[in-house]
Amino acid sequence: MSSFPGLAHIAITVSDLSASTAWYSALFGAAPVLDEDEESGTFHHTVFALDGGMLFGLHTHSTSGAPSTFDERQVGLDHIAFQCSSDTLPQWRDRLDSLGIEHGGIKSAHYGSGISFRDPDNIALEFFAPPA
Known part of the structure; x- marks a missing residue:
């Protein structure tokens, strides 16, 4: 192994896929390249292609966790x-x-x-x- 590989994609879970898709489409100045239910049926993903081959995905899941908003002070992202x-x-x-x-x-x-x-x-x- 010569070096550690770069990131291929980032996927974030969003509360309102339609609103987030519109917001990120405006931010990126581009439409998603993929918008489908994942084959397992457990989540839906909408994916944007960014420069350099990076993919940025928005996810919604068929089962919900505890409702909350993002807080970077919690463990995780x-x-x-x-x-x-x-x-x-x-x-x-x-x-x-x-x-x-x-x-x-x-x-x-x-x-x-x-x-x-x-x-x-x-x-x-x-x-x-x-x-x-």
Whole structure:
């Protein structure tokens, strides 16, 4: 084995598939490439193709767990970051503004710069630019 493989896809569980599909379609500027019940019948997935071959999936399950909203302080996912360059961060900020998506503005640190925002289920997202 030469190196650890990169991520192939991310899948998140959402509370309202229709609303989340519309929200992510606007954010990504693209329609899903897949929208179907998984063959086991236990969940439905809607999948977007992102640059670099990465897939981003939205899931709903046929059985429900405890109702809740996302909280990064709980064990599990903290946030998802979409990589960009520091030159394009202002464009992503402007895109979020044009879509009416609240965000924390561009924040810079020694390890990179980013813009934090949340999806309809309060899942923490970020546009992140590593240091040049």
